[in-house]
Amino acid sequence: MATLAWLAMLSLFAGPTVAAEFPSIELETTSSDTLDGVLRAALNAPELERAAEGGDAKGWQPFVEAERHRLEELIRGQGYLHARVEMPDAADDAGTSDKVTLKPVTGPIFRVGMVEVDGLQDVATDTVRDDVSRQMMEAVGKPARGDLLATLEDEVLWRLRTASYPFVRVTERELLPIPGRALATVRIVVEPGASARFGAVAYSGLVGLRQDELGRLQPFRQGDPYNPDVLERFREALLGHPSVKAVRLRLPEAVDADGQLQLRAEIEEDQLRAEDVAGNYRTGLVAAVSAIAALAIRQVSVASLRPGRSRWPLWFEVVPVLLLTAAFYLIAQRMLLLAFPG
CATH class of the missing domain: 3.10.20 (Ubiquitin-like (UB roll))
Structure with a gap:
């Protein structure tokens, strides 16, 4: 050979x-x-x-x-x-x-003949147990590889977490050959833990943002069943806020006496950079100088109006006002952000 x-x-x-x-x-x-x-x-x-x-x-x-x-x-x-x-x-x-x-x-390659998930007797509803069982049966007939066992573990964990069991864990897993046949039984033992509901959200790291402003982004209410998909949507909504740079959502180690998860949201705000401040100040100053120049030209040229005409065209009256408004807005905004970062 x-x-x-x-x-x-x-x-x-x-x-x-x-x-x-x-x-x-x-x-x-x-x-x-x-x-x-x-x-x-x-x-x-x-x-x-x-x-x-x-x-x-x-x-x-x-x-x-x-x-x-x-x-x-x-x-x-x-x-x-x-x-x-x-x-x-x-x-x-x-x-x-x-x-x-x-x-x-090597001997023969073994395929999955049966999947057993033990520990589901503590899961509250038959619907969840049936969902897990249906998913596990899709593995029957596939090669009994180690990566398949890992995938089945992940499927069990994910389906129980989405069923409001955030603390589920696998305590045992094994591939057991069926005597006399090139088939194996996949056995996974889980410990579901306690069923959970969403509790209140405590925010930390806030500087310029207000807690009630971020609370309006929550896609759940206190007492709703826990779901990791909903929690991920909440994280994405926080990241979508223009003043939020980074978010970390932390779960407690256990539910409280009411079966709720008291969440903690750690927020890092997007602080104003010095170059941004300087750039906006320059823009505001240019707008202010332009407005003052336009007003000066208007005042100096009043004497040149033709007899019987008492005012300039409307657009020449409006442009200086708009330029002054933009200048005051930009400068005031930068001063407020410097005084209250975030």
């Missing part, structure tokens, strides 16, 4: 004496190119090199044995639940002092 060879170039790290006694590692191929690629990428060469650098070249067997067990767990995580990695003894012909061959024996 062909081999995938990784030659331990330890002479670069630990000198020629150690390199001569610490063997190279050869990993035999399997029937799956995908699995072979995973194993090649996972072979922990740096760790073995560090073991050689430790100077105990004659004691390489424990390090390689640990690597063998790690590769076994990796293969089982790909759905080969009965997989093993064989390594001959150093005294055998296949295990000389300068080369060791690791032989993966």
